[in-house]
Amino acid sequence: MLLGDSGVGITCFLIQFRDGAFLSGAFLATVGIDFRMRIVTLYGLNVKLQIWDTAGQETHAYYRDAQALLLLYDITNKTSFDNIQAWLTDIYDYAQKDVVIILLGNKVSTTSSRVIRTEDGESLAKEYGVPFMETSAKTGVKVELAFLAVARELKERTSVREERSFQIHSYIDSQKKTGNCCAN
């Protein structure tokens, strides 16, 4: 499930992942709740992701059952960043204890109006122990990586092997460096 303040780019993020397109404009406003599917290939298997887009309020009724939460703020909007702590508090109160959480600073393509530095996102993520990256629903930067990292983590958790071979933090760190985000 995608979460965050209204206007951070949740609907665009989802559409970029599913369709590889950026849709702008007022017609995007989410009313209520919506979901989309995409099938990705992981370790040679087709995995169907069911991704939920929320409208910002009363979302805990929905995310109680979510396996993963992608929490977005807008790097050009300080309030959306300041509200992340409240989102995380809510998540810890209402979501499943083993939910996968990832923090995303969106709209990174609009660098001229940036108000939240990369380091600020990194240190907040560190404080809460969640992986972090900056993304653009407009250009597609790191959108695929965010979903694939989460999908891999979920797949790993259903594995019967005792030893974990996949760690979402180190996977994201290595992929951020190489830029090779989409290799299966």
Ligand SMILES: Nc1nc2c(ncn2[C@@H]2O[C@H](COP(=O)(O)OP(=O)(O)OP(=O)(O)O)[C@@H](O)[C@H]2O)c(=O)[nH]1
């Ligand atoms: N420059 C830029 N603009 C973006 C990006 N993502 C979204 N936007 C713009 O931000 C505005 C809000 O995007 P939405 O995807 O509707 O945001 P939302 O979080 O779903 O908002 P609600 O539907 O109100 O919950 C739109 O005008 C988008 O065009 C991005 O990565 N870069």
